[in-house]
Amino acid sequence: MALARRVKPLLAVSILVFGGVVLFSVCCRLQARPEGPAQAARGAGRRGRSRHATEGALAEREAVLQRLDHLEEVVYTQLNGLAKPIGLVEGPGGLGQGGMAATLRDNSQETEGKFEEYGYNAQLSDRISLDRTIPDYRPQKCRQMTYSAHLPQISVVFIFVNEALSVILRSVHSVVNRTPSRLLKEVILVDDNSDNVELKLNLDQYVSKRYPGLVKIVRNSRREGLIRARLQGWKVATAPVVGFFDAHVEFSTGWAEPALSRIREDRRRIVLPAIDNIKYDTFEVQQYASAAHGYNWGLWCMYIIPPQDWLDRGDEAAPIRTPAMIGCSFVVDREYFGDIGLLDPGMEVYGGENIELGMRVWQCGGSMEVLPCSRVAHIERTKKPYNNDIDYYAKRNALRAAEVWMDGFKSHVYMAWNIPMSNPGVDFGDVSERLALRQRLKCHSFKWYLDNVYPEMRTYNDTLTYGEVRNSKASGYCLDQGAEDDDRAILYPCHGMSSQGCCVD
Numbered sequence: 001m002a003l004a005r006r007v008k009p010l011l012a013v014s015i016l017v018f019g020g021v022v023l024f025s026v027c028c029r030l031q032a033r034p035e036g037p038a039q040a041a042r043g044a045g046r047r048g049r050s051r052h053a054t055e056g057a058l059a060e061r062e063a064v065l066q067r068l069d070h071l072e073e074v075v076y077t078q079l080n081g082l083a084k085p086i087g088l089v090e091g092p093g094g095l096g097q098g099g100m101a102a103t104l105r106d107n108s109q110e111t112e113g114k115f116e117e118y119g120y121n122a123q124l125s126d127r128i129s130l131d132r133t134i135p136d137y138r139p140q141k142c143r144q145m146t147y148s149a150h151l152p153q154i155s156v157v158f159i160f161v162n163e164a165l166s167v168i169l170r171s172v173h174s175v176v177n178r179t180p181s182r183l184l185k186e187v188i189l190v191d192d193n194s195d196n197v198e199l200k201l202n203l204d205q206y207v208s209k210r211y212p213g214l215v216k217i218v219r220n221s222r223r224e225g226l227i228r229a230r231l232q233g234w235k236v237a238t239a240p241v242v243g244f245f246d247a248h249v250e251f252s253t254g255w256a257e258p259a260l261s262r263i264r265e266d267r268r269r270i271v272l273p274a275i276d277n278i279k280y281d282t283f284e285v286q287q288y289a290s291a292a293h294g295y296n297w298g299l300w301c302m303y304i305i306p307p308q309d310w311l312d313r314g315d316e317a318a319p320i321r322t323p324a325m326i327g328c329s330f331v332v333d334r335e336y337f338g339d340i341g342l343l344d345p346g347m348e349v350y351g352g353e354n355i356e357l358g359m360r361v362w363q364c365g366g367s368m369e370v371l372p373c374s375r376v377a378h379i380e381r382t383k384k385p386y387n388n389d390i391d392y393y394a395k396r397n398a399l400r401a402a403e404v405w406m407d408g409f410k411s412h413v414y415m416a417w418n419i420p421m422s423n424p425g426v427d428f429g430d431v432s433e434r435l436a437l438r439q440r441l442k443c444h445s446f447k448w449y450l451d452n453v454y455p456e457m458r459t460y461n462d463t464l465t466y467g468e469v470r471n472s473k474a475s476g477y478c479l480d481q482g483a484e485d486d487d488r489a490i491l492y493p494c495h496g497m498s499s500q501g502c503c504v505d
């Protein structure tokens with residue numbers, strides 16, 4: 001093995017030298033000819049364009065060019081073909097170039113199975129180059145912007161559990177390809193205890209050969225959930241700025257500079273690269289409209305219209321103030337993130353942490369914004385790879401955020417989940433440390449936050465009561481919403497879901 005490893009580079013170098021010599025001699029010969037046939041050297045399709053050249057000379061040139069093509073392929077496989085042995089594509093080939101929609105000709109049962117497993121077409125992903133380009137959806141003005149030569153470096157953290165290898169590697173290739181190397185200190189992959197074997201040895205070997213010294217892999221020995229997985233990444237990061245991303249993203253040209261620049265100006269800003277969409281079935285990259293990230297009282301996040309002052313300003317490239325974040329893409333000063341209490345490590349599995357960070361950073365003197373000049377495309381998966389009941393954990397985590405940050409407005413969260421405030425039947429754990437953090441940081445009230453950062457949120461001031469309305473004669477039946485196209489309420493077996501929640505103002 002060791003010998004083979006030494007022989008490979010030697011072989012590659014000698015082929016390169018040989019290729020260079022051939023290329024040099026071909027160039028010299030072409031330049032020596034008076035009738036400008038340099039175009040003829042550019043490809044087989046150009047045959048016959050140079051009318052003055054003789055048939056024989058053309059054929060000879062053709063043969064040399066074909067040999068050169070072949071040599072190029074050999075050299076490419078030797079130097080860059082690390083993806084090939086694991087069945088993937090890198091470099092300029094493959095499907096879906098330029099972010100175009102792609103399809104597989106042979107839709108097999110395996111394709112369906114992988115779709116089910118990952119929530120996207122993983123088989124198709126394997127055929128799309130790890131280095132494919134994607135469209136530049138930045139507003140025009142962003143392309144003329146210039147940035148300080150003294151931007152801080154960034155550590156990019158990707159978290160994953162049971163993700164397709166090609167999708168993870170495309171995230172890595174993409175960030176390396178689109179970030180100036182002087183700014184990218186390292187890439188950190190946090191494996192939240194995946195079951196998938198190809199994410200062990202294959203991933204290790206690939207990144208250590210392809211990006212020696214640049215990519216670190218952290219493996220959790222038990223499943224921690226995406227919240228604590230991100231914290232694992234933060235712990236090993238060494239650059240002054242850290243970016244956190246899902247491991248199913250592709251970066252757009254120039255994404256890093258605006259983000260790093262905004263943080264350099266003010267370290268208390270948490271910046272969110274704007275999100276575009278990678279379609280889960282065709283991997284087409286689609287532009288999303290400019291948006292802020294908001295949420296409802298259940299603390300489920302959603303895209304919302306940017307604030308009125310941003311719309312009035314009419315500058316598409318300007319940062320968009322946002323009350324919270326979707327969570328799949330955010331960049332923060334490493335030390336500042338520690339100072340304000342990271343993400344709540346008492347939150348489990350999934351959900352709520354993204355809203356809580358938004359409330360906390362604003363209430364405690366910082367800010368959060370979406371940057372239209374910094375763009376990342378992201379696959380919205382049709383399913384998440386957590387076996388657990390996501391709804392339960394989202395509810396539990398929402399109650400933690402409500403208890404710590406929302407003062408009197410926490411009743412809105414209980415109401416949204418249709419659970420009583422005393423004895424809610426949900427163990428949200430110990431929040432005393434988070435309450436102490438709020439004290440220590442001397443943070444604003446939730447009312448201040450609503451007034452200044454999220455005025456669009458509708459509040460309910462005079463709620464007398466909320467819950468289910470049961471039929472006293474048949475107590476298993478509750479008042480429920482009727483058919484969607486009908487305004488009439490119906491009686492339906494009680495199920496405790498939101499359609500049966502109602503309140504009396």
Ligand SMILES: [Mn+2]
Nearest residue numbers: 246328378379
């Ligand atoms: Mn995601």
